[in-house]
Amino acid sequence: MSSSKDPKIFVYNPTCEIAIANGTVSYMPNKMLSQFEKDLDVLPMYFAKEKDIVLVDRIPDQEFIASIQKTGLSIPAFRKFEASLRDKDFISLNKESLEPWGWSPRIHHIFNELKSACSPAFSNRANSNWKKEHKDLYSRKKALEILHTFLDNSRQDKYIDKQDTAKICTSVSHVEELISAWKQIVIKAPWSSSGRGLQVLRQSHLNDSIVQWIKGTLDLQGYLMVEPLLNKQFDFSLQYYIHENGKIDFLGNGFFSTNSNGQYDSNILGGMPEEMQKYLPKKDMQELADGIKEVLGSDLAKNYCGYLGVDCMLFLDQDQKMRIQPCLEINLRYNMGTLALIFDQYLHPESKGVFKVHFQPKSTFDQFHKSMSDKHPFKIKDGKWHEGYLPLVSFTQNRIFGAYLSLESIKKQ
Known part of the structure; x- marks a missing residue:
């Protein structure tokens, strides 16, 4: 019988949506995505407590561990992922729960032998085992259903018009019809994340490579989501x-930025950016958070346990009025927004900053770290993180991908 004193077991698998789309327990990420998972595999440590265990490809080095301990964070135990799955003592070790970044048929299969040593509370979770019907929970189609339910119960004109939300397409010709109607569109694969699996079309025609991508995605996933390209102002x-x-607990808001193709770039730390505040007062944000929570409670909560993030957008409509897209997509997993909320707890009230994933072709995170740590040393004020650069993964292991915080002091009036 396990107890709350037993460890939670964490693993970083951000390719879970692609694994769900694939559907097989043998799915393997491509070389680049696999490298991404391995290089950032310590990130769950920021959710973990000292008693917990994070399964990793490489044990982080002591220099990195020491740098994190100096910030006031507690450090969990680390174990090699593949070796642990073959270790009989680890398999039989009493565990509080299994905490992958996100569930999929593949990670359920990998964790299968560990489940019998987990607590009854974990076994009673709606998603402690994979069911066929879980696949649709992770799709953009499910996010569209949540959005429509929310809009049906919200009469205010501050939200997007229902007619401007995504349409489900099963053919190239249907996509072409929507281009004729909307001129500029975004085409999205039903299962993907962090702005991957989407095509932004600013021209009103389909070229050969886009047609090929559409056909390939239809073959793999069965349908596409197509929506008008909105005049986005804030994510x-x-x-x-x-x-x-x-x-359901509402944990707070995440503020983030994306590049011109809609792919995740960074999370903003230190609360709502000042330029957003006049468009999204606290009352409106609370109303939105409560409304989405109510819909989630009547739908997803029956089949899912864990963290989730609902991506939203502020955009200008055709009349140049600022409006809210209240449910662009739902990330049913640990995500960078939840991680940013944890970092915010340690931030000095006179500080702001960003949480970024680093990737530069032809260089390593080690090289980036040397440059940043010299130019922007990390500083603590009043026991809180105040300014400078803080690496979030090891910086002496030749990693291609990295993650870090960049903080600056705000001059108080």
């Missing part, structure tokens, strides 16, 4: 946690 998210009993 933000609503972060929630669904408990085993279906109770």
Whole structure:
């Protein structure tokens, strides 16, 4: 019988949506995605407590561990992922729960032998085993259903018009019809994340490579989501946690930025950016968070336990009025928004900054770290993170991908 003193077991698998789309327990990420998972595999440590265990490809070096301990964070135990899955003592070790970044048929298969040593609370979770019907929960189609339910119960004109939300397409000709109607569109694969699996079309025609991508995605996933390209001004998210009993906690907001193709770039630390505040007052944000929570409670909470983030957007409509897209997509997993909320707790009130994933072709995170740590030394003020550069993964292991915080002091008036 396990107890709360037993460890949670964490693993970083951000390719879970692609694994769900693939559907097989033998799915393997491509070389670049596999490198991404391995290089950033310590990130779950920031959710973990000292008693917990993070499974990794390489044990982080002591220099990195020491640098994190100096910030006031507690450090969990690390074990090699593949070796642990073959270790009989580890398999039989009492565990509080299994905490992958996100669930999929593949990670359920990998964790299968570990489940019998988990707590009853974990076993009672709606998603402690994979069911066929879980696949649709992770799709953009499910996010569209949540959006429509929310809009049906919201009469205010501050939200997007229902007619401007995504359409489900099963053919190239249907996509072409929507281009004729909307001129500029975004085409999205039903299962993908962080702005991957999408095509932004600013011209009103399909070229050969886009047609090929559409056909390939239709063959693999069965349909596409197509929506008008909105005049986006700000990205933000609503972060929630669904408990085993279906109770939902609203954890706060995430503020993030994307590149011109809609791919994730960074999370903003230190609360709502000042330029957003006049468009999204606290009252409106609370109303939105409560409304989405209510819809989630009547739908997803029956089949899911864990963290989730709902991506939203502020955009200008055709009349140049600022409006809210309240549910662009739902990330049913640990995500960078939840991680940013944890970092915000340690941030000095006179500081702001960004949480970024680093990638530069032809160089390593080690090289980037040397440059940044010299130019922007990390500083603590009043026991809180104040300014400078803080690496979030090892910086002496020749990693291609990295993650870090960059903080600056705000001059108080």
